Amino acid sequence: xxxxxxxxxxxxxxxxxxxxxxxxxxxxxxxxxxxxxxxxxxxxxxxxxxxxxxxxxxxxxxxxxxxxxxxxxxxxxxxxxxxxxxxxxxxxxxxxxxxxxxxxxxxxxxxxxxxxxxxxxxxxxxxxxxxxxxxxxxxxxxxxxxxxxxxxxxxxxxxxxxxxxxxxxxx
Amino acid sequence: xxxxxxxxxxxxxxxxxxxxxxxxxxxxxxxxxxxxxxxxxxxxxxxxxxxxxxxxxxxxxxxxxxxxxxxxxxxxxxxxxxxxxxxxxxxxxxxxxxxxxxxxxxxxxxxxxxxxxxxxxxxxxxxxxxxxxxxxxxxxxxxxxxxxxxxxxxxxxxxxxxxxxxxxxxxxxxxxxxxxxxxxxxxxxxxxxxxxxxxxxxxxxxxxxxxxxxxxxxxxxxxxxxxxxxxxxxxxxxxxxxxxxxxxxxxxxxxxxxxxxxxxxxxxxxxxxxxxxxxxxxxxxxxxxxxxxxxxxxxxxxxxxxxxxxxxxxxxxxxxxxxxxxxxxxxxxxxxxxxxxxxxxxxxxxxxxxxxxxxxxxxxxxxxxxxxxxxxxxxxxxxxxxxxxxxxxxxxxxxxxxxxxxxxxxxxxxxxxxxxxxxxxxxxxxxxxxxxxxxxxxxxxxxxxxxxxxxxxxxxxxxxxxxxxxxxxxxxxxxxxxxxxxxxxxxxxxxxxxxxxxxxxxxxxxxxxxxxxxxxxxxxxxxxxxxxxxxxxxxxxxxxxxxxxxxxxxxxxxxxxxxxxxxxxxxxxxxxxxxxxxxxxxxxxxxxxxxxxxxxxxxxxxxxxxxxxxxxxxxxxxxxxx
Amino acid sequence: xxxxxxxxxxxxxxxxxxxxxxxxxxxxxxxxxxxxxxxxxxxxxxxxxxxxxxxxxxxxxxxxxxxxxxxxxxxxxxxxxxxxxxxxxxxxxxxxxxxxxxxxxxxxxxxxxxxxxxxxxxxxxxxx
Numbered sequence: 001x002x003x004x005x006x007x008x009x010x011x012x013x014x015x016x017x018x019x020x021x022x023x024x025x026x027x028x029x030x031x032x033x034x035x036x037x038x039x040x041x042x043x044x045x046x047x048x049x050x051x052x053x054x055x056x057x058x059x060x061x062x063x064x065x066x067x068x069x070x071x072x073x074x075x076x077x078x079x080x081x082x083x084x085x086x087x088x089x090x091x092x093x094x095x096x097x098x099x100x101x102x103x104x105x106x107x108x109x110x111x112x113x114x115x116x117x118x119x120x121x122x123x124x125x126x127x128x129x130x131x132x133x134x135x136x137x138x139x140x141x142x143x144x145x146x147x148x149x150x151x152x153x154x155x156x157x158x159x160x161x162x163x164x165x166x167x168x169x170x171x
Numbered sequence: 172x173x174x175x176x177x178x179x180x181x182x183x184x185x186x187x188x189x190x191x192x193x194x195x196x197x198x199x200x201x202x203x204x205x206x207x208x209x210x211x212x213x214x215x216x217x218x219x220x221x222x223x224x225x226x227x228x229x230x231x232x233x234x235x236x237x238x239x240x241x242x243x244x245x246x247x248x249x250x251x252x253x254x255x256x257x258x259x260x261x262x263x264x265x266x267x268x269x270x271x272x273x274x275x276x277x278x279x280x281x282x283x284x285x286x287x288x289x290x291x292x293x294x295x296x297x298x299x300x301x302x303x304x305x306x307x308x309x310x311x312x313x314x315x316x317x318x319x320x321x322x323x324x325x326x327x328x329x330x331x332x333x334x335x336x337x338x339x340x341x342x343x344x345x346x347x348x349x350x351x352x353x354x355x356x357x358x359x360x361x362x363x364x365x366x367x368x369x370x371x372x373x374x375x376x377x378x379x380x381x382x383x384x385x386x387x388x389x390x391x392x393x394x395x396x397x398x399x400x401x402x403x404x405x406x407x408x409x410x411x412x413x414x415x416x417x418x419x420x421x422x423x424x425x426x427x428x429x430x431x432x433x434x435x436x437x438x439x440x441x442x443x444x445x446x447x448x449x450x451x452x453x454x455x456x457x458x459x460x461x462x463x464x465x466x467x468x469x470x471x472x473x474x475x476x477x478x479x480x481x482x483x484x485x486x487x488x489x490x491x492x493x494x495x496x497x498x499x500x501x502x503x504x505x506x507x508x509x510x511x512x513x514x515x516x517x518x519x520x521x522x523x524x525x526x527x528x529x530x531x532x533x534x535x536x537x538x539x540x541x542x543x544x545x546x547x548x549x550x551x552x553x554x555x556x557x558x559x560x561x562x563x564x565x566x567x568x569x570x571x572x573x574x575x576x577x578x579x580x581x582x583x584x585x586x587x588x589x590x591x592x593x594x595x596x597x598x599x600x601x602x603x604x605x606x607x608x609x610x611x612x613x614x615x616x617x618x619x620x621x622x623x624x625x626x627x628x629x630x631x632x633x634x635x636x637x638x639x640x641x642x643x644x645x646x647x648x649x650x651x652x653x654x655x656x657x658x659x660x661x662x663x664x665x666x667x668x669x670x671x672x673x674x675x676x677x678x679x680x681x682x683x684x685x686x687x688x689x690x691x692x693x694x695x696x697x698x699x700x701x702x703x704x705x706x707x708x709x710x711x712x713x714x715x716x717x718x719x720x721x722x723x724x725x726x727x728x729x730x731x732x733x734x735x736x737x738x739x740x741x742x743x744x745x746x747x748x749x750x751x752x753x754x755x756x757x758x759x760x761x762x763x764x765x766x767x768x769x770x771x772x773x774x775x776x777x778x779x780x781x782x783x784x785x786x787x788x789x790x791x792x793x794x795x796x797x
Numbered sequence: 798x799x800x801x802x803x804x805x806x807x808x809x810x811x812x813x814x815x816x817x818x819x820x821x822x823x824x825x826x827x828x829x830x831x832x833x834x835x836x837x838x839x840x841x842x843x844x845x846x847x848x849x850x851x852x853x854x855x856x857x858x859x860x861x862x863x864x865x866x867x868x869x870x871x872x873x874x875x876x877x878x879x880x881x882x883x884x885x886x887x888x889x890x891x892x893x894x895x896x897x898x899x900x901x902x903x904x905x906x907x908x909x910x911x912x913x914x915x916x917x918x919x920x921x922x923x924x925x
Binding site for chain 3: 002033034035037102127128129132135136137138
Binding site: 007010014022024 | 467471484487491494495498499548549551552557
């Protein structure tokens with residue numbers, strides 16, 4: 001009697017475990033780990049500057065549709081997505097603004113000279129403070145901001161697939 | 172097959188299987204199938220024995236062949252290309268063999284056939300051998316199929332790249348070179364133990380079978396414990412986070428078979444008298460199943476973690492099916508044979524009864540580790556969101572259970588406590604409850620209570636051992652006494668470490684010093700040095716405590732291929748505490764950020780673990796006279 | 798002679814101005830302890846595993862600095878956990894809360910109690 005109960009219990013647990021594992025194996029969409037910042041307001045409280053040291057009015061970020069891309073010259077994935085960003089700005093009417101994340105000014109400008117500059121301008125964020133407040137965890141990340149509200153947020157590389165899913169509907 | 176697409180190559184490369192390597196693997200799979208058939212049909216034939224030897228030899232040649240490609244920098248092999256480079260020192264070119272999924276699995280396969288060979292040499296002619304061989308050949312066959320079709324290390328490019336992408340710098344460490352082989356050996360030895368248990372279910376557990384079972388169980392337990400200790404030491408010295416156990420999923424998953432194995436080894440003690448026989452068999456099966464589960468979790472990549480191998484769904488599916496097949500087959504066997512496993516059940520408050528309780532607590536710890544590790548998968552499947560189970564979940568639940576465990580095995584050493592009648596037993600329980608209430612009332616922190624308690628038990632056990640040594644000139648079952656003492660010592664050291672360790676984040680310029688916790692640390696100088704495959708910044712510190720001065724070096728390395736940066740922690744150990752410095756970033760003004768920690772009891776943790784290992788080893792081999 | 802050396806040493810320690818500055822300025826020892834505790838229990842968002850005390854990622858250092866300033870501003874531990882959860886999600890909180898995961902904490906304990914009871918009653922039954 002005892003053994004029979006035990007058998008049923010063990011087998012039930014085993015089947016449950018196997019099915020959960022199988023479900024997790026066949027799961028195709030990446031599980032959400034770090035929360036995206038979608039739905040939040042774009043908060044920048046301090047004065048921001050571009051790579052040449054010119055002050056930038058906050059309005060240029062909070063007015064209309066703006067694509068914000070966090071990049072750095074030391075970041076390898078940024079280099080990978082760079083050609084795609086260029087093709088986007090060439091083919092579509094996209095206002096792309098960069099956030100240069102924890103980078104040396106010289107390295108950043110020579111990176112843009114070498115690989116081309118798709119950005120309208122890039123915000124210089126040496127300490128990473130501006131990005132931190134935005135909820136950036138590293139480079140690259142891309143935000144779609146419409147009238148000061150974060151509509152889409154991608155953590156990691158942007159390619160055609162990601163673009164079509166997350167950003168294309170708004171352009 | 173995952174291939175890193177280099178932008179220049181554009182993935183227009185053709186991939187071909189290497190002829191020689193694949194022939195060897197297939198031949199070995201064929202031999203395994205033959206062993207399976209021949210051990211079931213022609214029992215005890217010399218032919219079967221030579222097949223086992225031939226299989227082992229084939230796999231040795233196969234591994235030697237892959238190793239040769241590493242030594243010759245043959246980057247046309249994808250596996251070599253991904254895990255080695257011309258700049259890598261020869262020592263690490265060898266260890267690169269088992270640094271990633273394919274090679275490490277091949278090593279495991281080699282070990283499995285090796286331990287099959289050892290099993291045959293030592294116990295040839297025993298009545299249980301054919302079934303044991305058949306079981307192992309069955310496992311080996313499926314492992315080889317898995318190897319060939321989902322994790323083939325013998326795939327080649329048709330072009331020859333100039334250089335490889337290098338071995339992961341974190342793995343370039345002597346400890347991590349030996350940790351994986353020892354771990355896989357532990358897993359594989361448990362497969363042998365499992366095969367003996369299966370054999371016992373068919374032909375009954377005779378005296379001879381018990382002897383070999385105890386030997387294999389002891390060896391497996393020792394090996395797996397050793398592997399865990401090595402991993403822990405590596406984490407402490409190489410990861411440089413000041414900890415030795417992080418409740419990281421991959422660590423936890425190794426703990427699962429270890430806990431089951433611990434319960435299993437203990438349940439074997441009284442099995443001679445057929446007490447708890449079915450219980451023991453069940454544990455033996457579970458331990459092996461958990462080793463497969465561990466391989467599945469690590470190799471399928473369903474949990475992300477520091478050590479995860481690259482994930483590939485087909486691997487996960489295969490390993491999960493393998494787990495399912497073995498689990499159902501052995502459980503069905505277990506329950507269909509349960510009539511033959513009729514065993515005696517211990518009496519209340521006997522030593523054996525305490526052992527059952529001990530096993531129950533061990534399995535409860537196993538359940539905690541299991542739930543805490545795999546719960547994130549459940550939330551991921553049902554809510555699409557990953558959740559973190561933090562170290563506090565494990566430590567807050569497991570610590571009291573470990574204390575109960577210690578109490579149980581300490582009480583067991585004083586038979587007089589068990590002989591008394593039931594009333595005094597309940598009186599004992601009542602007084603424990605009273606003490607708990609008083610502690611709660613006085614608001615003494617739980618951790619310090621635990622620490623005092625463990626210290627008390629430690630001194631009682633030590634005293635008992637010394638008295639016994641003085642009066643009888645020897646200790647009865649010395650390995651048991653020493654093993655349990657070292658577990659108590661280990662617990663003491665772990666709690667002390669948790670309770671007293673402290674750390675400081677500070678900025679120092681060369682020549683500056685800072686005082687912290689009765690010590691003064693000074694950054695003497697910062698040098699830059701170059702090595703074969705990395706450049707390094709070396710910071711020299713001196714630590715003054717009282718009159719003694721200790722020097723230590725902390726490094727930051729930049730590896731030449733891939734530019735990975737790693738920290739080499741500077742550590743000075745004393746028996747009571749470790750001084751531990753991690754070098755951080757350099758600031759504009761030339762100062763460096765450093766993290767300085769004083770970790771208590773680390774040495775004690777290592778010492779007690781080594782004592783534990785020695786007791787396991789002695790307990791295993793003493794009766795066999797090898 | 799040795800005593801003299803000790804006095805000399807002490808003298809040196811007292812007179813040498815200690816230039817080294819704490820990485821997290823203006824926090825008292827109590828607050829530093831809290832910082833350590835919080836950093837120990839918040840996961841590095843960029844890493845596959847590990848808390849922000851143990852990781853070398855730039856974001857970890859920034860976050861630790863931010864936690865330090867939140868402590869200085871008077872936030873409590875719970876509020877800081879909440880703040881981090883708000884920004885990065887549940888995943889980064891390594892402190893598993895008993896109240897939010899009651900079942901997870903209770904299952905092992907219940908299973909343990911039941912099995913001890915079962916084993917004991919079974920033992921009593923068998924010995925009769």
